[in-house]
Amino acid sequence: xxxxxxxxxxxxxxxxDRFALSRAITLAESSRIEHLELAHKIIHLLPTSKTSKRIAxxxxxxxxxxxxxxxxxxxxxxxxxxxxxxxxxxxxxxxxGSILGDKTRMEDLAREExxxxxxxxxxxxxxxxxxxxYEAILLCEAAGFDTVIIETVGVGQSxxxxxxxxxxxxxxxxxxxxxDLQGIKRGIMEMADLIFVNKADTFQEKLVKDAKLDIVRxxxxxxxxxxxxxxxxxxGSGLIGKGIPELWDLIxxxxxxxxxxxxxxxxREDQQLKQAERYAFxxxxxxxxxxxxxxxxxxxxxxxxxxMAKNWLSDQHLE
Numbered sequence: 061x062x063x064x065x066x067x068x069x070x071x072x073x074x075x076x077d078r079f080a081l082s083r084a085i086t087l088a089e090s091s092r093i094e095h096l097e098l099a100h101k102i103i104h105l106l107p108t109s110k111t112s113k114r115i116a117x118x119x120x121x122x123x124x125x126x127x128x129x130x131x132x133x134x135x136x137x138x139x140x141x142x143x144x145x146x147x148x149x150x151x152x153x154x155x156x157g158s159i160l161g162d163k164t165r166m167e168d169l170a171r172e173e174x175x176x177x178x179x180x181x182x183x184x185x186x187x188x189x190x191x192x193x194y195e196a197i198l199l200c201e202a203a204g205f206d207t208v209i210i211e212t213v214g215v216g217q218s219x220x221x222x223x224x225x226x227x228x229x230x231x232x233x234x235x236x237x238x239x240d241l242q243g244i245k246r247g248i249m250e251m252a253d254l255i256f257v258n259k260a261d262t263f264q265e266k267l268v269k270d271a272k273l274d275i276v277r278x279x280x281x282x283x284x285x286x287x288x289x290x291x292x293x294x295x296g297s298g299l300i301g302k303g304i305p306e307l308w309d310l311i312x313x314x315x316x317x318x319x320x321x322x323x324x325x326x327x328r329e330d331q332q333l334k335q336a337e338r339y340a341f342x343x344x345x346x347x348x349x350x351x352x353x354x355x356x357x358x359x360x361x362x363x364x365x366x367x368m369a370k371n372w373l374s375d376q377h378l379e
Contacts (some may be wrong), residue, residue: 066098070105073203078176081203085178088195093346099195106202110328113315114197116222118212118248119232124258125211128232128298130166133175135304136207142174144205146196148212176205194225194335223251224334227327228314230254230307235263235271250282254310255293261300268295287323289314351376 064087072080088099119125129145136143145166169175178196193210200208212222223229231252249255255275260268275293282291292310296303318324357372 064098066101067105070102070202073102073106073199076204081176081199082178084199085180085192085196088192088199089180093343096192096195099199103195103198103202106199108198109201109206111206112201113207113228113311114210114226115207115228115230115311116210116212116226117230117232118222119258120234123232123234124298125232126166128256128258129209129211130169131298131301131304132307133166133169133209134172135301135308137172137174139308141207142176142205143207143209144176144200144203145169145178146193146200146208146210147177147179148193148210176200176203193222194331197225220251225331227318227324228253228311230256232256232258233271233275234259235267249278249291250285253285253287253289253291253314254307255279255291256303256307257293257295258298260295261297261302271295287318287327288321289317348378351378 064083069080069084073084084099084102087095087102090096090099117125117129119128126147129147133143133145147166166177170177178200180193180196197208197210210222210226229251231248231254233255235257257268257271257275272293272295279291279293285291294303294307294310296307298304315324318327355372355376357368360368360371363371
């Protein structure tokens with residue numbers, strides 16, 4: 061890769077250069093440690109936002125996340141804001157490839173001057189996001205995007221990491237899908253701050269009302285969130301924009317609430333600490349991988365694989 065001037069790239073990002081922003085995110089997503097270090101050098105040179113909104117959005121397959129996010133993004137821009145969308149697509153476990161079609165699905169939003177859409181492959185990372193979404197958030201905020209929306213790969217067993225790098229968790233649900241969600245609902249509901257029942261315009265009124273009632277009942281049995289915010293639900297449609305203004309009002313109400321009780325600042329500090337722990341793990345893993353390549357474990361048929369590993373650690377003074 062051509063030698064990159066970190067100071068020049070950082071200045072271009074501050075000036076709103078989209079290509080520079082994309083290039084910095086690509087560096088952060090690289091598997092090479094020197095690229096990640098360069099990305100963090102760039103981040104260190106950039107301003108830190110203390111008023112941005114970090115919003116995670118997830119939902120069941122077919123719930124209409126992309127359409128919903130495009131509708132929400134366009135509304136946010138109408139309010140005089142700048143919005144960045146970090147859309148994560150699942151990677152194939154075989155080819156490691158990813159379709160990365162979110163930018164195409166959000167065609168109208170992609171044309172907006174105050175919108176930035178970055179599709180990324182999950183590359184097998186757990187948590188519903190990529191392993192470097194945190195860096196992408198910081199870079200987007202430094203580029204002047206006051207609202208950063210993270211679209212996860214979809215509801216599953218590992219949507220927890222995205223909850224640890226954002227302020228607000230929005231869960232999209234379809235009317236009539238209550239029974240199908242029982243296996244995963246409690247974990248998702250516990251993380252959710254706002255629940256949006258989407259596609260209300262395409263379902264029978266009874267199914268929509270039943271979905272709302274099901275959510276209200278479910279919320280009664282959940283523990284209070286650390287933010288002390290009382291979870292809220294809303295019915296609407298991303299396709300026709302129904303419920304989007306009301307949702308944005310609730311989002312602003314949420315941020316006002318967590319700023320008044322100081323949860324916003326505390327949560328950001330906790331996020332930074334948790335991220336530091338993840339970096340420590342990554343750096344240790346990189347060190348071990350390098351050691352294994354330089355000094356492979358010797359085969360010893362007289363002992364177990366576990367004992368071989370312990371002996372290797374001892375030989376490398378890594379116990």
